Amino acid sequence: MSRVVVVIGSGPGAAPAAVQLAERGYRVVLLERGQFFNPADSKINSFEYELHTPTWVDKAAEWAGEKPIQRAYGVGGSTLYYQGISQLPSENIIEKWGLRFQEFSESSKLVTDFIGVAGINGTSHGLNRNSVFLKRAASELGWDCGVAQVSMLADLSRNRPNCNYCGQCVFGCSRGDKGSVDNTWIPRLMKSANATVITGAKAKKLLLSSDESAVRSVVYEIAGEMKTIDCDAVVVGAGAIETPNLLNLSKNSTSGKGVGNKNIGRYLTDSLQINRVIFLADGAGAHAGLPIDVMVKEFEHEGILLCQGRNLGGITGPVSFAKFAALHSGPVDFRDWMREKYSKVSVIAAFVESDPSRNATLNFEDKTYKVEVSSLVEERLRKAQAKLYLWAQSANAETLSYTRADAATASGAMFRGTCRMGVEPTSSVVLPDGRLHGMSNLVICDASVIPPGLIAHPSLTLQVLGWLNGGKLADRLAA
Ligand SMILES: Cc1cc2nc3c(=O)[nH]c(=O)nc-3n(C[C@H](O)[C@H](O)[C@H](O)COP(=O)(O)OP(=O)(O)OC[C@H]3O[C@@H](n4cnc5c(N)ncnc54)[C@H](O)[C@@H]3O)c2cc1C
Structure with missing residues (x-):
């Protein structure tokens, strides 16, 4: 048997x-x-x-x-x-x-x-127009920006x-x-x-x-x-x-x-994420294409990963975009906003690993967790924030909003x-x-x-x- x-x-x-x-x-x-x-x-x-x-x-x-x-x-x-x-x-x-x-x-x-898997072993996928801009902007900074593996x-x-x-x-x-x-x-x-x-x-x-x-x-x-x-x-x-x-x-x-x-249960690690929602003056087409198109692995040795994410800010189509405009810009003329910004908005994101210290634990009773943001991780978050800023600048993009770089950005996923x-x-x-x-x-x-x-x-x-x-x-x- x-x-x-x-x-x-x-x-x-x-x-x-x-x-x-x-x-x-x-x-x-x-x-x-x-x-x-x-x-x-x-x-x-x-x-x-x-x-x-x-x-x-x-x-x-x-x-x-x-x-x-x-x-x-x-x-x-x-x-x-x-x-x-x-x-x-x-x-x-x-x-x-x-x-x-x-x-x-x-x-x-x-x-x-x-x-x-696309983006690995030679196969690739087409990039949307905003991703093409972002890839070029990263290259201008001397960063190796590749097609994300999906x-x-x-x-x-x-x-x-x-x-x-x-x-x-x-x-x-x-x-x-x-x-x-x-x-x-x-x-x-x-x-x-x-x-x-x-x-x-x-x-x-x-x-x-x-x-x-x-x-x-x-x-x-x-x-x-x-x-x-x-x-x-x-x-x-x-x-x-x-x-x-x-x-x-x-x-x-x-x-x-x-x-x-x-x-067992110690050394819990999670990924902390910072999003920067940007407006690419020269872009168009952020609403089409894969949610995450391009990725910069260059800073892996520093514990930082950058990627593009059309969808990360929840801006998918015209309706969610209008909601985004209302939330982030106060009272605006939606039609003007839409004309000017829609499909030119993109998201760039940075991931940083939390510290897998012995203090980072799971509580099995109430299913809560504690990730450790040590001074090393804080430093990484600051660097990641700065790199996102540089990326946006190189793409000639205006920043519309960004998430704070702290423990609250833990993905929980x-x-x-x-x-x-x-x-x-x-x-x-x-x-x-x-x-x-x-x-x-x-x-x-x-x-x-x-x-x-x-x-x-x-x-x-x-x-x-x-x-x-x-x-x-x-x-x-x-x-
Ligand atoms: C919204 C979201 C988006 C994500 N996006 C990405 C991404 O783009 N890329 C990426 O790499 N990762 C992503 N992740 C993370 C990725 O999905 C997880 O890291 C991965 O699935 C973990 O795999 P796992 O095998 O450890 O556990 P899981 O995928 O969680 O699988 C565990 C399975 O075990 C079952 N199970 C649990 N307890 C028991 C039990 N006692 N008896 C029987 N069955 C049990 C569960 O029902 C579940 O099906 C994302 C996660 C989430 C939630």
């Missing part, structure tokens, strides 16, 4: 691992607390969307039913909401994490080829329709053309006769062997009933908030402690690090291959394992790690 691996969660960390294991012949039972996403549910027409101008933060919080942590419960995890921009870390960061660059690169090629793009060979650039990605793609996990890894998983996906199934606890060196079963709740499933291994991919919570809840009878070491990987158990929770220190058959595949260095947008890195570490688990089970 084939060995059973229980996979908890179906986000970008867990799903590729599940595919690896199922395709290698293991019996995979994937437990997902949410449901399958029906694109028809997200059919918000563009007028309604603009009229309400809900930002993704509000919408995501409403869907998650909690504030201020943003994440989706559903098959595909938080990629149901993401816009799909996702840079990969550079070689020195990958090696600092204890991973082998060549191995990581080989997996990233397989993953990006499968999900279809996985939302259409690719007919992968049977997804062409993106219509509606910019509503964060509501769940109503056309199914976004390269989110529900459109990529999950259909591939479902093709395997070895896989079963159980929705509405919330993992509650892991039960250990008597010597506490391995997980033997997973207890989960479905439709108000508790069930137990025995397994040979478990992949935990419940996300950077739920995974440490689940480990803590898995108290064993002898020590009364949760599974794993005392670093890109949490990571709460079970971070490392070689030393004194400062980490899992090994670089995702195995929990001291436990033979528990692998974590989600954002909780990501150490500092990524700045923002972890979804592509997570898919590469999930693919890689799912494969390594399959190798170990076969040995």
Whole structure:
């Protein structure tokens, strides 16, 4: 009889691992607390969307039913909401994490080829006119500004329709053309006769062997009933908030402690974001094209990532634009404002990583979190602010508004690090291959394992790690 691996969660960390294991012949039972996403549910027409101008933060919080942590419960995890921009870390960061660059690169090629990522591996996407200006302005400053890597793009060979650039990605793609996990890894998983996906199934606890060196079963709740499933291994991919919570809840009878070491839940990291809404006198066409077109990775070593984001300020079409005018300019003649500024407004954004100190923690009881804005991070925020200013100046743009550079700018959507990987158990929770220190058959595949260095947008890195570490688990089970 084939060995059973229980996979908890179906986000970008867990799903590729599940595919690896199922395709290698293991019996995979994937437990997902949410449901399958029906694109028809997200059919918000563009007028309604603009009229309400809900930002993704509000919408995501409403869907998650909690504030201020943003994440989706559903098959595909938080990629149901993401816009799909996702840079990969550079070689020195990958090696600092204890991973082998060549191995990581080989997996990233397989993953990006499968999900279809534009802006990487030679493929590209057309830039809207404002992005062309911004790219040129960055080049004039001597910055290397590239086409952003995005996985939302259409690719007919992968049977997804062409993106219509509606910019509503964060509501769940109503056309199914976004390269989110529900459109990529999950259909591939479902093709395997070895896989079963159980929705509405919330993992509650892991039960250990008597010597506490391995997980033997997973207890989960479905439709108000508790069930137990025995397994040979478990992949935990419940996300950077739920995974440490689940480990803590898995108290064993002898020590009364949760599974794993005392670093669980520490080193929480988030991405702080500053937006600058600008008016490009020479631009036009900001309302058309991808939400995030161009990206400057140049300052990665300083912990700063710059990108363009048409949609980040919520300025999508004429209605939301008029609302923006009213909010930011006081009483104005809308018609003049529209004539002068509409479609010339763009957004440039900077991301900075918060400090993953021991003080940055999650509180499991009330589900609040504390990110650390140390003096180093404050310095980065100041630099990022200045770089955005320079970028706007070089593009000959007027600044219409900007967000303050402080802790309040935490995205609340890109949490990571709460079970971070490392070689030393004194400062980490899992090994670089995702195995929990001291436990033979528990692998974590989600954002909780990501150490500092990524700045923002972890979804592509997570898919590469999930693919890689799912494969390594399959190798170990076969040995
Ligand atoms: C609005 C928004 C926009 C974003 N935009 C981008 C972007 O453009 N680019 C980018 O790279 N990243 C983006 N992100 C972040 C990215 O989506 C996350 O970093 C990524 O999805 C995290 O992956 P994960 O596998 O760790 O967890 P998740 O994607 O959160 O998946 C975890 C899954 O586990 C399930 N689960 C949780 N607990 C249990 C349990 N006890 N039992 C069973 N199932 C459970 C959840 O329902 C969920 O499906 C965005 C996030 C949000 C919210």
